[in-house]
Amino acid sequence: MMNNHLIIAAVCLIGLVPARALEAQGEEPLVLENGRVGLCFDRNMGTLSAIENKLTGETYRVSGDEFAVEAVSFRFDLSEAELSSLKLGDGVLQVRYRADQMTVDVTYTLGGENHFAEKRISLTARRDCGLKKVVLSRPAFNVDDLNIVKYRYPKFERPPGMEPVCTFFGRTAKGGFFTGVEMPFDASSVTGNQVVLAYVPSLKVEAGEKLRCEPIYFGVYQRRSGEQEQEGLPLRSESDAMVAMTSAILGPPRHGLVPMACGWHSEMEHHTYTSKEAVDGDMRSLDFLAECGIDWLSDCHPWGGETEKMNTLVGDQQYAPGPLVTKSLEHAKKRNIKVVMWPTMNNTHPWWKQHGKPFRPDKPGWLMARDPQPGESPLLTRNKANCLANKPFLDWLTQINLQGLATGYYKAWCIDGSFFGDGGWYTSVVPVDCSSDEHDHLPGDSNYACQRALDQLIATVRGQYPNIYIIVCRPPMDLGVWSLRNVDACFTLLESGTDSPHIIGGDRIRKWSRVRVHHNFFPHYFDLPLAFPTRSGAQQRPSNWPNGNLEYIMLSALSCSPNQLYYMPTKTGLPDEDKAEIRKWLDWGRKNIAYLKVRKDLPDWPAAGKVDGSAHIVGDRGFVFLFNPNESSQEGRFTLTDESIGLKQKGTFEVSQDYPESDRSMKVRYGQTVRWEIPAESAAILKVQPVRGAHF
Incomplete structure (x- = not known):
């Protein structure tokens, strides 16, 4: 160099x-x-x-x-x-x-x-x-x-x-x-x-x-x-x-493969545990995830669902999860599932309006002060909230987060919500205004001060726990790439889940991931592609789990990022063969994680009449994923060059099909184009490796 x-x-x-x-x-x-x-x-x-x-x-x-x-x-x-x-x-x-x-x-x-x-x-x-x-x-x-x-x-x-x-x-x-x-x-x-x-x-x-x-x-x-x-x-x-x-x-990725279930969207408790039976139900959900090979879980309810505890926490009172929450966390540890601590910024439960309130009722001066503006989203005045751009409140919020992490139950940490105290939506991630003259900002414009405060909170967590896995949802997921400092993954744009069939779901995953990389300039390893429908069988609805082509959506998610988020029917259940298929591909991802940490997209995006894909090359070898969503066989193409697939070393290479199993292979020189037929509505993984002793 x-x-x-x-x-x-x-x-x-x-x-x-x-x-x-x-x-x-x-x-x-x-x-x-x-x-x-x-x-x-x-x-x-x-x-x-x-x-x-x-x-x-x-x-x-x-x-x-x-x-x-x-x-x-x-x-x-x-x-x-x-x-x-x-x-x-x-x-x-x-x-x-x-x-x-x-x-x-x-x-x-x-x-x-x-x-x-x-x-x-x-x-x-x-x-x-x-x-x-x-x-x-x-x-x-x-x-x-x-x-x-x-x-x-x-x-x-x-x-x-x-x-x-x-x-x-x-x-x-x-x-x-x-x-x-x-x-x-x-x-x-x-x-x-x-x-x-x-x-x-x-x-x-x-x-x-x-x-x-x-x-x-x-x-x-x-x-x-x-x-x-x-x-x-x-x-x-x-x-x-x-x-x-x-x-x-x-900076580069800090972790290996992180397949994570979203508890909120996986038929688990949204609110407060009120009985042993509710906890037992979520413990069975943990067993289900372990059987699928998923070993990370974002908590299913903020602050472990203990909203009333957070509503009344004042002064120097410490935060720690209560006995029912602890029982669930102990079971997660037993099943080797790493749980994400899910705190909120300025309202104890923004998604449960009847019970969520601003923190610290003994400190009314910490509240955001603002009047509704004409034409603004009603979310901005949905809930009362604290102003994050207020150092005494930020210091207190930081401390209770660190107290939760100090229990040792959490290997990951997340932030979610909105500077306005609502649950967050792209319509409420807008410049922030607070008219208080008691906070760190000038009256009327708290936008940058709130952004800076959130960055400081994330940086403090990273500083105290350098190896922790940090996910951000809103507001950073809508604020863009510069809000991802000290972060490991950013919640998906396609948060409503993927519908039937898995072919369509896989195409959407790859499309949105390309948007994040090529239009929003995310490093691909910050993306958190989301697979499967939301709440498959909860709320008295029948299961909407798609049948067939499970490998297509799994390979779509794995090809996009070393992080994935899964909406799992943990109480409705899955056929054993689908559990085994998910586990098989997650094991493949763990084995080949070094290649998933790099990515070079082929020119074509997911579209009718096209075969799209991505290359994952480290040094002189790696994999190329190819996807054909069409109803007829199509040819995928790529060239053995740095510009096309990230191959920097010259020579002669063998290209073979790693999945589905096939005897087909070819020897190709650097600079030559590979053409590979992909059957209808299917995905393939090609392996690229040097032929030793072969020269130009």
Whole structure:
């Protein structure tokens, strides 16, 4: 791996150099670079002056990489600040500015052979203030034939312009660059060739407090040959570049195969255990899951169903699950099923309106204060709730979560709900407003403060329990990829379950997973594909378990992610052969988990007349999944290249059919195309491995 080169004329390091001394040293730019991207900086201003795309050989000249800070009682920008120091280290440029109101620290980071760099600003106030808006940069790009596209996501039924996250793609004939703020609901915009990267903290900041602003990114990419633009969507080369970046920032998967049953949707108790018989019923559900090979369970009711306990928890009272809940948890441990602790954020049971209430009745000042707005979702005023952007409440909530985890019963942790206290739906994951003047935010806008508080809660759990498995539902699942820091999996978009038949269910699983990866830029191992119908036989309904093609939906889920979520008929039951089929494929996934942690999608999406699939290659070997949902046999195709399936090593390879069992195989050289007939309404797994001793 090439080391970053830090070029400053003939020297490699300037440490804490006064601005006047910098001016005397001439105009030679400062450069951070590696084999993929170079960033040039103005040595007199400490600002970005050019981005070199080494993948395409292009250079994008930049002006206007400047900050601006707006508070309730003052405003200043770069022109009113003095450059007081500049320091270059290994892959890092640090610049400090001093203004009358604040000290501004700016750090640019370029890691290893990354194709992107990050910029982060920190503000240290000289006096108490109300911070309203921060412009992190306003770069103008001087490039011939440049088209800057503003792409907002995730879309999922949102009106255009209301999507939480925004990335700007600067497109040229050869490739381009991408930039944005690493947060949802920022305040960025584009006019012509100038992008303004900004957000609205709406925070109270104390004198001497150092506020780390949200980072921004600058990355580069190269177009694939023959790429065609689609209105409102990123190019495949752009999504690949974004996913490579989010994978680097969020980190690799921490766990192996995680097949999890959702207790809420698996015919288990939703409310409070009121009898031994209710617990015994859920213990039998645990036995059922173990027989299917499923060894993770998201709790079937928040706070173990002990809503009244949570309603009355005050002062220094500790939280721990009661005896009936403990009995169920002990049985889960006996069956080697790892249970997810399911807390809530600001209402004890948002899905049980008659009983769920805000936490801490002794602290009315912790409540969210707001009036309904015209046209808003009625969910926003459905329940009373605490304001998460209130440090005393956040500290208390954090402590009771840690107390629950300290019991040792939980190997995983989840957060779910809404900043408004309802159960959460995409219509209620919108910018948050709280008019209280007693909380951490400025009155009227608590949006960023709530997001930051939730991020802090998740980070604290991760810090205390580094190996815990963390799932997020709402609001992060609707806020987008930048809400997944310190997380292992994100609840599915298709939360209503998959209907009959399994062929349709499998196609939906693969489609939604592709949306998350290629349109929302999730690393695939954050996805939590969901299989099977909800509450198959609960609430006096007959079982709606689909018959046939069970392997098709199982392979669909396994091909998408090392995490899966299953809605299981734990009380209605399943035929023994279906239990065995589920267990067989989960065992296959555990055996081959290293390959499921990587994924390269073939070009075609699930659709009529198509065979779609994904490749899972590690080094010089791996698997290719192929799916044919059509009523007639179809040919699947892929090429033995890095671009097509992620195969980086050259040579001659054997391609054989691992499932269904077959004697068919072929020897194929790197760069050649494989064509494989897939029978109607079926899936196949092909194995790719090198032929030893074979050469070009």
